[in-house]
Amino acid sequence: MAKINKNYSKLKPSYLFREIANRTKAFLEKNPEALVLRLGIGDTTEPLAPSIIKGLKTEVEKLANKKTYTGYGDEHGDIRLRSALKDWYKKRGISLDVSEIFISDGAKPDTSNISSIFAPDTVIAVQNPVYPVYVDSNIISGRDNFVFMPCIANKNFIPDLPEKKADLIFLCSPNNPTGVVMNKKQLKKFVDYAIKNKSIIVFDNAYAAFIQDDDLPRSIYEINGAEKCAIEIGSFSKSAGFTGVRLGWTTIPEEIEIEDGGMGALNKLWSRRKATMFNGPSNIAQEGGIAALSPEGLRESAKIIAYYMENAKIIKEGLEKIGLEVFGGVHAPYIWVKTPKGISSWEFFDKVLQETQVVGTPGEGFGKYGEGYFRLSAFGNRENIQRAVKSIQKNLKI
Numbered sequence: 009m010a011k012i013n014k015n016y017s018k019l020k021p022s023y024l025f026r027e028i029a030n031r032t033k034a035f036l037e038k039n040p041e042a043l044v045l046r047l048g049i050g051d052t053t054e055p056l057a058p059s060i061i062k063g064l065k066t067e068v069e070k071l072a073n074k075k076t077y078t079g080y081g082d083e084h085g086d087i088r089l090r091s092a093l094k095d096w097y098k099k100r101g102i103s104l105d106v107s108e109i110f111i112s113d114g115a116k117p118d119t120s121n122i123s124s125i126f127a128p129d130t131v132i133a134v135q136n137p138v139y140p141v142y143v144d145s146n147i148i149s150g151r152d153n154f155v156f157m158p159c160i161a162n163k164n165f166i167p168d169l170p171e172k173k174a175d176l177i178f179l180c181s182p183n184n185p186t187g188v189v190m191n192k193k194q195l196k197k198f199v200d201y202a203i204k205n206k207s208i209i210v211f212d213n214a215y216a217a218f219i220q221d222d223d224l225p226r227s228i229y230e231i232n233g234a235e236k237c238a239i240e241i242g243s244f245s246k247s248a249g250f251t252g253v254r255l256g257w258t259t260i261p262e263e264i265e266i267e268d269g270g271m272g273a274l275n276k277l278w279s280r281r282k283a284t285m286f287n288g289p290s291n292i293a294q295e296g297g298i299a300a301l302s303p304e305g306l307r308e309s310a311k312i313i314a315y316y317m318e319n320a321k322i323i324k325e326g327l328e329k330i331g332l333e334v335f336g337g338v339h340a341p342y343i344w345v346k347t348p349k350g351i352s353s354w355e356f357f358d359k360v361l362q363e364t365q366v367v368g369t370p371g372e373g374f375g376k377y378g379e380g381y382f383r384l385s386a387f388g389n390r391e392n393i394q395r396a397v398k399s400i401q402k403n404l405k406i
């Protein structure tokens with residue numbers, strides 16, 4: 009008799025952004041005339057940079073021609089894209105080999121799958137609030153050994169080291185959902201902890217391109233020793249607008265040493281996993297990725313990033329003006345708002361939707377320490393962002 013994976017019953021019935029979409033749909037069914045302004049999920053809205061479009065088209069044309077057509081690619085990713093990423097790292101003083109970089113179809117699948125190369129009884133530390141994928145994917149695979157690292161206002165939402173010894177530590181900086189970024193000193197504490205405890209860090213730097221200050225780390229490998237203990241997961245989704253195109257990467261340095269496997273073991277296991285379960289990302293997306301990393305692609309995408317960061321400023325200042333307490337939004341496209349008068353985050357979600365027609369994300373959806381907060385995304389078309397801020401200023405009863 010086939011049986012279901014009962015671990016799914018340990019999850020909330022619906023994934024956070026699905027739940028928000030369902031509630032928004034229900035609201036629209038009751039209020040068909042309402043113009044809903046979506047600042048919930050962090051989904052890019054602006055057209056891709058022209059040089060990226062050119063790259064994507066080039067590959068499409070190649071596929072149209074018998075002589076240039078290609079089928080399966082390297083399951084680790086196109087060597088040209090891996091070399092371009094190697095150069096991207098080199099510009100930040102980080103030396104990696106292309107064999108240490110694996111191209112993926114986005115950071116979300118890789119952050120969900122990375123734990124599969126670790127033992128089932130691995131103790132996992134995560135920030136709380138946290139991007140739900142790190143936790144849910146591990147629950148699905150049967151793990152329940154979590155150590156939560158609270159990210160609270162009086163510590164500027166920066167986590168302390170895990171209270172209990174952790175084997176695998178997920179860190180996200182700039183952070184989703186709080187919008188806060190860790191500096192080098194704060195990250196170094198985690199790197200030192202990982203080396204001392206033989207732990208591995210999984211560093212999600214999907215929002216690195218939004219950092220405005222060059223002294224802040226865009227990669228964990230800017231920290232001495234990280235090459236011995238950290239895996240990094242990167243994404244083209246937010247930096248180049250690839251949320252629909254799908255492209256990311258995972259870096260696993262050979263120097264990482266794991267207690268029962270030695271040096272290079274994690275890189276080999278991930279390579280084995282990729283070869284078994286993945287055929288490489290779409291060749292069209294990868295050509296777009298190569299274009300995104302070209303000087304022109306980076307320059308053009310930087311303008312789009314600046315546009316979203318201006319949105320962040322508009323939201324932040326607009327909400328502060330009406331007395332709301334607001335965090336993040338300076339080095340990240342997320343604004344973390346304290347709900348007024350202790351209203352629960354889901355209550356606030358409903359209230360904001362009803363009174364202002366703006367959709368945000370309730371902090372509790374990211375975990376216990378997200379309760380009492382509400383996240384707004386700065387991804388969006390300027391007109392909608394301005395309309396949303398105005399509607400909150402005018403219609404929110406606080």
Ligand code: MLT
Pocket residue numbers: 048049050051116184
């Ligand atoms: C978010 O809104 O938290 C992100 O868009 C989710 C994601 O990147 O998967």
